[in-house]
Amino acid sequence: DAKTTQPNSMESNEEEPVHLPCNHSTISGTDYIHWYRQLPSQGPEYVIHGLTSNVNNRMASLAIAEDRKSSTLILHRATLRDAAVYYCILSGSSNTGKLIFGQGTTLQVKP
Amino acid sequence: EAQVTQNPRYLITVTGKKLTVTCSQNMNHEYMSWYRQDPGLGLRQIYYSMNVEVTDKGDVPEGYKVSRKEKRNFPLILESPSPNQTSLYFCASSLWAGGGVEAFFGQGTRLTVV
Numbered sequence: 078d079a080k081t082t083q084p085n086s087m088e089s090n091e092e093e094p095v096h097l098p099c100n101h102s103t104i105s106g107t108d109y110i111h112w113y114r115q116l117p118s119q120g121p122e123y124v125i126h127g128l129t130s131n132v133n134n135r136m137a138s139l140a141i142a143e144d145r146k147s148s149t150l151i152l153h154r155a156t157l158r159d160a161a162v163y164y165c166i167l168s169g170s171s172n173t174g175k176l177i178f179g180q181g182t183t184l185q186v187k188p
Numbered sequence: 189e190a191q192v193t194q195n196p197r198y199l200i201t202v203t204g205k206k207l208t209v210t211c212s213q214n215m216n217h218e219y220m221s222w223y224r225q226d227p228g229l230g231l232r233q234i235y236y237s238m239n240v241e242v243t244d245k246g247d248v249p250e251g252y253k254v255s256r257k258e259k260r261n262f263p264l265i266l267e268s269p270s271p272n273q274t275s276l277y278f279c280a281s282s283l284w285a286g287g288g289v290e291a292f293f294g295q296g297t298r299l300t301v302v
Contacts, residue, residue, distance in 0.1 A: 109287035120293030169287020178231040
């Protein structure tokens with residue numbers, strides 16, 4: 078199973094952009110890059126995913142390096158409600174559908 | 189509203205007393221799975237199901253059973269719970285098992301076995 082590496086924690090100020098990095102140097106050609114987040118006392122929530130091109134949705138943007146060995150989740154204007162653990166997950170090359178959740182990045186947003 | 193519903197949200201039980209945690213999804217998803225979340229260990233997959241009547245073990249299946257008689261339901265059964273099964277449990281579903289699809293998670297069931 079391909080592995081991802083994320084910083085343990087990051088801090089941001091409210092209403093400022095946040096860039097959450099993820100390294101996945103062993104990514105395979107069929108792996109999609111997914112991001113989920115988990116707010117306190119809740120189940121994981123889908124944020125965004127991509128394969129090769131950068132992606133935007135109402136929650137965030139995903140920037141994928143040209144060699145696909147790293148990616149960055151961008152929250153354009155952090156709010157207090159964005160404080161959560163963010164997980165970068167590779168999905169697609171496994172035939173079990175399993176999502177491998179690492180330790181993730183704990184994002185603190187300061188008012 | 190698209191959702192995965194787990195019940196109960198909280199449960200305290202005694203060792204050896206059989207229990208079932210229910211999971212239901214309203215999105216006609218083929219793929220469903222169960223995870224447990226423990227401090228320092230993250231989320232680990234217990235069992236998964238590719239479709240009706242098709243289930244398979246995940247990474248930590250010992251002490252658990254599942255069934256998939258209908259597409260929408262995927263109950264988790266603990267025949268004889270033990271204290272090491274005290275954990276936070278999440279059910280998830282997605283259109284299929286491959287990459288590039290969004291997984292929906294339930295709100296979680298916090299189980300304590302005394």
